[in-house]
Amino acid sequence: MAAFLKKPLKLALVQLASGVDKTANLTHARSKVLEAAKAGAGLIVLPECFNSPYGTAHFPKYAETLLPSPPTKEQSPSFHALSAIAAEANAYLVGGSIPELEPTTKKYYNTSLVFSPSGALIGTHRKTHLFDIDIPGKIAFRESDVLSPGNQLTILDLPEYGKVGLAICYDIRFPEAAMIAARKGAFLLLYPGAFNTTTGPLHWELLGRARAVDNQTYVGMCSPARDMDADYHAYGHSLVADPGAHILGMADEKETIVYADLDNETIKNIRSSIPIYTQRRFDLYPDVSGEN
Numbered sequence: 001m002a003a004f005l006k007k008p009l010k011l012a013l014v015q016l017a018s019g020v021d022k023t024a025n026l027t028h029a030r031s032k033v034l035e036a037a038k039a040g041a042g043l044i045v046l047p048e049c050f051n052s053p054y055g056t057a058h059f060p061k062y063a064e065t066l067l068p069s070p071p072t073k074e075q076s077p078s079f080h081a082l083s084a085i086a087a088e089a090n091a092y093l094v095g096g097s098i099p100e101l102e103p104t105t106k107k108y109y110n111t112s113l114v115f116s117p118s119g120a121l122i123g124t125h126r127k128t129h130l131f132d133i134d135i136p137g138k139i140a141f142r143e144s145d146v147l148s149p150g151n152q153l154t155i156l157d158l159p160e161y162g163k164v165g166l167a168i169c170y171d172i173r174f175p176e177a178a179m180i181a182a183r184k185g186a187f188l189l190l191y192p193g194a195f196n197t198t199t200g201p202l203h204w205e206l207l208g209r210a211r212a213v214d215n216q217t218y219v220g221m222c223s224p225a226r227d228m229d230a231d232y233h234a235y236g237h238s239l240v241a242d243p244g245a246h247i248l249g250m251a252d253e254k255e256t257i258v259y260a261d262l263d264n265e266t267i268k269n270i271r272s273s274i275p276i277y278t279q280r281r282f283d284l285y286p287d288v289s290g291e292n
């Protein structure tokens with residue numbers, strides 16, 4: 001069986017406590033990422049909207065311009081901060097997400113930026129499924145009032161380790177993209193995400209373990225810490241599930257770093273004991289084969 005994960009990897013999910021001050025948030029993110037790197041993490045993840053409050057009212061105020069790439073420091077302080085932090089940490093860094101303003105179309109996106117240990121941009125993901133829900137009496141949210149959806153699935157290639165599927169928060173509810181990333185050889189599916197105190201207890205862990213068991217890959221979900229002074233209360237509970245859907249580590253709602261050691265053996269073992277990879281009937285469902 002092919003090695004999906006070329007060598008063991010320590011993953012770190014930084015459940016960051018952020019406030020309204022972007023510069024302070026970036027400085028704080030740096031210290032937590034360096035802490036994770038010092039603990040041996042080779043891949044470090046920040047949450048969705050890690051340097052701003054989460055919410056439609058906040059997206060335009062905090063949006064940065066990323067195109068044409070590379071942006072100037074004035075256009076995107078977060079791009080430059082993340083690049084420098086990745087290089088200083090000497091680790092892969094997933095800059096959870098930031099609100100992005102596309103300068104030509106004037107559209108806003110919820111965009112993740114990924115940097116290599118040398119500080120080079122190696123991938124971006126614009127959230128493809130926007131968080132538009134209405135649970136009467138509980139929570140109504142319409143990202144699409146402000147944001148536009150991205151139109152591409154994202155699979156990162158980390159040369160030393162292997163492939164990682166990347167998507168953002170509500171994207172996790174759509175198993176098709178996860179399945180395609182797994183079929184293309186991803187060992188890990190990563191979701192920076194800010195669930196809330198209604199859907200979080202109901203679905204957060206369930207969805208993480210479901211994507212893991214569907215695909216027999218590792219899954220990492222990285223939330224902001226909960227801020228009761230903010231208008232949106234993130235669920236927290238950043239977690240890592242293994243390819244057998246065991247929880248390797250999970251936070252509560254406070255700021256912390258969740259670590260997990262990932263290896264190829266675990267993927268191989270689960271795939272040989274429950275061999276759904278060789279039992280699939282793509283003749284019955286060719287459109288989810290990942291071959292298209």
Ligand SMILES: O=C(O)CCC(=O)C(=O)O
Binds near residue numbers: 131169194
């Ligand atoms: O799917 C959910 O319940 C929450 C999603 C969310 O908070 C988001 O996409 O930002």
